[in-house]
Amino acid sequence: MNVGKFLWAILFLLVGLGLSLALGRFLYQEESKAIELGFRSDIDQLSAVFEREVLLNLEILFALRESVSVLPDMDSERFRILTQKLLERSPAIQAFAWAPVVRHEDLSGFVGLQREQFVNFSLKEAVGTGLRAAQERPWYVPVQFIEPLSENRAALGYDLASEGSRLAALLAARETGTMAATAGIRLVQEPENQKGFLVFAPLYRPASSGRGLRDGMEHYGFINGVFRVGELVHQAIGDELGDDFLFQVYDRSGDENVLLFSSADPKLADWDAEGRYRSAIFDIGGRQWVVEAVPSKAFMEGRRGRLPVFVAGSGVLFAGLLFSYLLVSDRRAAELSAAKTELERISLTDSLTGLANRRHFDAVLEAEYRRAIRQGTALSLIMLDIDHFKEYNDLYGHPKGDACLALVADALRQVVHRPADLVARYGGEEFAIILPDTPDASEVADACRQAVEALGIAHETSGAAKVVTISVGTAVLTPETWQQNFTDLLNRADDALYQAKETGRNRVCSA
Numbered sequence: 001m002n003v004g005k006f007l008w009a010i011l012f013l014l015v016g017l018g019l020s021l022a023l024g025r026f027l028y029q030e031e032s033k034a035i036e037l038g039f040r041s042d043i044d045q046l047s048a049v050f051e052r053e054v055l056l057n058l059e060i061l062f063a064l065r066e067s068v069s070v071l072p073d074m075d076s077e078r079f080r081i082l083t084q085k086l087l088e089r090s091p092a093i094q095a096f097a098w099a100p101v102v103r104h105e106d107l108s109g110f111v112g113l114q115r116e117q118f119v120n121f122s123l124k125e126a127v128g129t130g131l132r133a134a135q136e137r138p139w140y141v142p143v144q145f146i147e148p149l150s151e152n153r154a155a156l157g158y159d160l161a162s163e164g165s166r167l168a169a170l171l172a173a174r175e176t177g178t179m180a181a182t183a184g185i186r187l188v189q190e191p192e193n194q195k196g197f198l199v200f201a202p203l204y205r206p207a208s209s210g211r212g213l214r215d216g217m218e219h220y221g222f223i224n225g226v227f228r229v230g231e232l233v234h235q236a237i238g239d240e241l242g243d244d245f246l247f248q249v250y251d252r253s254g255d256e257n258v259l260l261f262s263s264a265d266p267k268l269a270d271w272d273a274e275g276r277y278r279s280a281i282f283d284i285g286g287r288q289w290v291v292e293a294v295p296s297k298a299f300m301e302g303r304r305g306r307l308p309v310f311v312a313g314s315g316v317l318f319a320g321l322l323f324s325y326l327l328v329s330d331r332r333a334a335e336l337s338a339a340k341t342e343l344e345r346i347s348l349t350d351s352l353t354g355l356a357n358r359r360h361f362d363a364v365l366e367a368e369y370r371r372a373i374r375q376g377t378a379l380s381l382i383m384l385d386i387d388h389f390k391e392y393n394d395l396y397g398h399p400k401g402d403a404c405l406a407l408v409a410d411a412l413r414q415v416v417h418r419p420a421d422l423v424a425r426y427g428g429e430e431f432a433i434i435l436p437d438t439p440d441a442s443e444v445a446d447a448c449r450q451a452v453e454a455l456g457i458a459h460e461t462s463g464a465a466k467v468v469t470i471s472v473g474t475a476v477l478t479p480e481t482w483q484q485n486f487t488d489l490l491n492r493a494d495d496a497l498y499q500a501k502e503t504g505r506n507r508v509c510s511a
Contacts, residue, residue, distance in 0.1 A: 125158070
């Protein structure tokens with residue numbers, strides 16, 4: 001080999017090596033971006049699930065406030081009965097407390113009344129890490145009743161207005177009439193890095209003097225819930241927590257940055273600090289919370305493939321071959337993915353109307369039924385049928401019948417447009433609509449009926465009208481009817497459809 005060819009060979013080797021290293025680096029960076037985006041998407045979903053869990057637990061406190069507001073004077077036994085089932089429902093709630101507003105001039109009478117039931121009852125306030133007798137002030141908010149009493153007896157008589165964070169939340173709740181949360185507080189039962197928080201729901205009654213604080217109502221006390229942040233996290237996403245990432249909840253209200261929960265020790269060297277991700281801020285009782293997550297180094301490395309290292313370490317000729325292979329492989333993967341997507345679409349779609357087919361409908365109905373049971377939401381179902389469609393086909397022919405079905409399907413699609421709703425061709429001239437989180441489907445059902453009638457498709461042999469019309473039946477599954485399954489829901493909607501047909505067609509009936 002002469003010098004010229006040798007130099008060309010060296011040059012080719014260097015160029016091939018450079019391309020191989022550059023390609024390896026590019027693949028490594030793209031892989032890192034994909035892992036990071038996947039991690040952020042997972043954390044956003046977990047954050048949303050956690051936020052929903054917190055708000056659902058706050059709804060329990062709201063429900064208790066509503067129950068208390070319609071009752072006469074409260075006593076310890078009535079408060080125990082009201083709160084017992086609610087406390088059993090959610091382990092995240094450590095306690096419920098009843099705390100009236102007591103003016104200084106009424107204090108002695110209040111304490112005397114309490115000592116008839118609790119001999120050693122006295123008014124206390126926080127000082128340092130302990131308690132002392134409450135100092136004189138114009139008004140107090142003492143804990144009068146608390147459940148479970150056996151675990152929280154020491155809190156009886158504690159003046160909630162004696163501590164800054166609680167006082168700020170009390171005032172906010174009183175002035176706005178809505179629930180207000182405190183900053184994070186240390187709970188004795190929880191690990192050092194887990195905190196709790198209090199939420200106050202104000203109580204109002206008709207003002208005896210006519211000078212109420214809110215529209216003729218006077219404020220007289222608070223319902224108070226104590227919530228465990230750690231338990232809320234575990235109820236929402238406990239199965240998702242592990243060693244793969246550090247999951248933390250912060251209170252970022254104002255200038256504060258208080259850690260409320262941490263799934264592990266953040267000081268460990270196992271975390272990839274550069275991958276830290278912060279979710280969107282969400283409001284909890286007037287406080288600004290945010291979720292932060294840090295992947296572990298093992299998490300990042302465990303999701304990396306060997307391809308970048310393999311490419312970077314390959315030789316000159318192999319680098320070029322591998323690059324060509326990747327291009328072909330990528331194109332083939334895209335083709336297969338597109339083909340798979342199309343096959344899935346075909347298998348779940350009615351070819352004539354473009355709506356979901358019966359198979360897709362059955363799968364979605366079962367999934368939405370399970371979600372409604374799990375989340376305690378309503379699920380509505382609409383069944384509808386084109387009136388006298390056989391006569392339409394006999395008079396105008398099957399091609400016209402197919403065109404009629406397509407037009408009706410388009411009309412239904414225009415009425416039902418929420419992302420979670422599903423319009424399906426149930427079979428023949430029958431259609432079905434699934435409406436999650438919908439306690440009453442009659443308005444949507446009538447809108448569908450009107451939309452089809454408004455098409456003005458001539459139907460001379462119809463006994464219902466001179467144009468194509470539909471009969472509609474609706475049924476709803478609510479928390480009060482959880483003992484029914486989705487088959488019962490389907491049967492009730494079908495019975496309502498039969499009733500609509502029997503009573504004259506072109507109408508809506510509800511089960």
